[in-house]
Each structure stands twice: as structure tokens, then as C-alpha cells.
Amino acid sequence: MPELPEVEAVCGAAHRALQGRRIVSAHVLRRRICAPQSPAQLNRAVAGRRFQAVERRGKNILVHLEGVTVWIHLRMTGTLYAVASPPLCPPSASAYFVLDDGRALVFDDSRGLGVLRAATREGVAGLLGPIGLDALSPDFTSERFIALAGSTRAAMKNFLMDQRRVAGLGNIYAAEALHRAGIDPRRPALQVSRMRLVRLHAAIVRLLEEATDSARRAYRRPGGFSEGEWFRAAVYGREGLPCPRCRRPIRRTLQGGRSTYFCPGCQH
């Protein structure tokens, strides 16, 4: 589920739940999600610590406590929400943190692919690895975007999804942004003109801002994102349906083993 907008909404929820709180204990229900750390190690690292701030970098969530940071990546199906404590966790819960106000923050993840780890502030960089510019940060300018594209031989969509270059775009928004900008996802980044990259950069920022806005609203409804449609895709998941701009049927193809949706009529 989560790309940048959803992660941003989840961060907001985590912030609201943790504001002014102390972590009483951490409970990892699937030990592989924190490996090579053990659940006991993780609990020892965070128990008793006061919450400071939540930070998002691309799709990574950093929960800063006094002296320790918890790194969370939701991967495909993860989410965070607060519940009453002792927590009534669904079977799909990967972990939960008991808070000092009688509530708990649950890391729910039906596929269990999400990860969780504790680190010192200095250790965080090592966990995240090489990560590019966050797509919603002020540093993500069209100039820097053009420079990044200019040094990439890969196809545009793969370039957009490469978190080492631009952090935050996933399969849906990469496809949607390229459609808005009228660029063929298969075209090598290297050969897209400056003008079109400027247009794409603007499309990315606007798209993510819009989506973040509605993700925040959708998340506050009971049931969260899953409850009905909150984002209207123009191409993603719409193979065979008419393009909203030119009415040609949307096509689906594979790039890097993942589905790409685009309109052959208005993306070149």
C-alpha cells in the first residue's frame, strides 16, 4: 500500500499517538522483521525512552526517541495506528509499542514484509543506505532532478523508482507522474529533454502534494486507506480502459519485473 503520501499520513498518526509519550515496552511478533536484532534487544533499546519526533525520508519512517531512533519501513502492506492497551492486535500485527498513557502503537502488516530496527542517531544512515533526495523536500528542485536524469541510462520509470536518486516514488505515482507529463515510461532518462523534465518535476511535486493531502484525510477515516477509493489513478491498474486525456486504451507492460501502465496515445 504505502508510497510517500501514505507514509506521510502514517507518520502524522504516529506523531499524534506518540506526542508527549514514553515507550513502556516494544513487542516484536515476527522476529525476522528486526533481524539480526532480537525482539529482546529491540525492547531493551527503546523501553523507558521518551518520544522526540517522527521523521520521514522517502518511504522510511524514523521515530526518534531520546538517544535511540527506531527505523520502520512499511514495505507493501504495513501501517501504523494507535489502539487501547493492552492491545487487541489483529493476527496480522508485526509489532506493537506500549505507551505510558495506556495506549499502544501497532505495526500492522498483513504480508509481514515490513521491517523495524533500532539504531543510534549515527547508526541510522547505515540502516537506510544510500538514499536520494526526498521528493517533497525543498531540495528537490528541477535543476537537481535534471542533473540526476542526465546521468541515468535506465528507463524513465525505473529512474523514478530508484530510491537512491529520488526517494518516495513507487509504482503508482511513477506511472501517474509520467502520464501527467506525457512521457513514455520506457524512454531512457538520458534522452528526455530539459523542457519535459521540468514539466515532469512539476507534475511529481503537484501529484505528491495532492495525494498526501487526500491520504491524510483518508487515513483519519475509520478503516484507513483501505476504505474505498481515495486516489483516482489515470493509468495505474487501468489496462484496456480509455485514457482520460485522449481516450486511447491504457496499456500494461513489464519493467524490472513490475507492471507499468501508460497511454500509448499521449505518452512519448
Added chain:
DNA sequence: CTGCCCCTGTAA
């Protein structure tokens, strides 16, 4: 670069 893996759920 491709293909496979992690895992569970859902739909064709």
C-alpha cells in the same frame, strides 16, 4: 540488467 526471494491475501 534479470530473476528470485521474503510473506499473505485476493481475484481471475
Added chain:
DNA sequence: TTACAGGGGCAG
């Protein structure tokens, strides 16, 4: 029963 799913790491 198979294919596919919004992510990412790894081996070849």
C-alpha cells in the same frame, strides 16, 4: 489453481 499485489535486497 495460478497470477498478481503499492517494496526492496540479493545472487547470478
